[in-house]
Amino acid sequence: MDSRFxxxxxxxxxxxxxxxxxxxxxxxxxEQRKSFERTYVAGIDGAxxxxxxxxxxxxxxxxxxxxxxCGDDGARVVIRGEPLEVVEAALDALDPESxxxxxxxxxxxxxxxxxxxxxxxxxxxxxxxxxxxxASPSGSDGGSTGSGS
Amino acid sequence: xxxxxxxxxxGTAASLLWGYRTAVTLRAWSIKKxxxxxxxxxxxxxxxxxxxxxxxxxxxxxxxxxxxxxxxESLQLGDRRLxxxxxxxxx
Numbered sequence: 001m002d003s004r005f006x007x008x009x010x011x012x013x014x015x016x017x018x019x020x021x022x023x024x025x026x027x028x029x030x031e032q033r034k035s036f037e038r039t040y041v042a043g044i045d046g047a048x049x050x051x052x053x054x055x056x057x058x059x060x061x062x063x064x065x066x067x068x069x070c071g072d073d074g075a076r077v078v079i080r081g082e083p084l085e086v087v088e089a090a091l092d093a094l095d096p097e098s099x100x101x102x103x104x105x106x107x108x109x110x111x112x113x114x115x116x117x118x119x120x121x122x123x124x125x126x127x128x129x130x131x132x133x134x135a136s137p138s139g140s141d142g143g144s145t146g147s148g149s
Numbered sequence: 150x151x152x153x154x155x156x157x158x159x160g161t162a163a164s165l166l167w168g169y170r171t172a173v174t175l176r177a178w179s180i181k182k183x184x185x186x187x188x189x190x191x192x193x194x195x196x197x198x199x200x201x202x203x204x205x206x207x208x209x210x211x212x213x214x215x216x217x218x219x220x221x222e223s224l225q226l227g228d229r230r231l232x233x234x235x236x237x238x239x240x
């Protein structure tokens with residue numbers, strides 16, 4: 001069972017042309033929050049609003065660690081360890097089809113990871129007779145503490 | 150980064166990494182090799198209090214086209230200064 005503290009593990013996604021993307025297996029809460037932050041813009045009244053156009057870019061930059069993409073000169077376009085601005089600039093310099101392909105690959109990976117986590121939570125929460133939180137060891141009617149159902 | 154005859158390396162930017170995550174951001178740093186041991190001295194710019202406690206850590210210093218990397222074997226982390234013993238360079 002995975003820890004609640006995601007280790008910095010990566011997986012490799014293959015896209016067209018044999019190119020590869022190295023992406024984070026799971027995001028931490030901090031990485032997810034920073035990703036969300038990048039989708040917000042301040043309106044005239046100062047209120048924060050989501051900019052839908054930024055969602056894809058924020059998701060990509062949250063997950064993407066490295067890639068095998070090369071420039072016109074055949075040299076790899078380095079993004080590993082580079083500041084966010086450099087990674088975003090490289091992504092913005094892609095042709096729209098390549099950007100969309102990378103976005104799709106990462107979104108599929110994100111969904112797969114979320115589904116895997118949901119399955120894991122189900123297994124963690126039942127089947128072995130010890131729920132993570134329980135009111136009483138003898139409680140057989142599903143009673144529990146706290147709010148909610 | 151410059152390498153001297155006395156196997157001393159130094160630079161102005163580097164990181165201690167836990168996997169792909171930056172645990173400690175360093176400014177001025179120097180490494181010396183003495184009796185087969187690599188010792189790192191560096192100025193600390195930023196510390197991630199959680200990542201810095203994880204192991205294994207890797208010292209990574211940028212170079213043209215990539216990074217120099219050493220595994221961190223032991224670490225003394227102060228507010229502004231860092232001293233670490235490094236294993237043999239990995240790349």
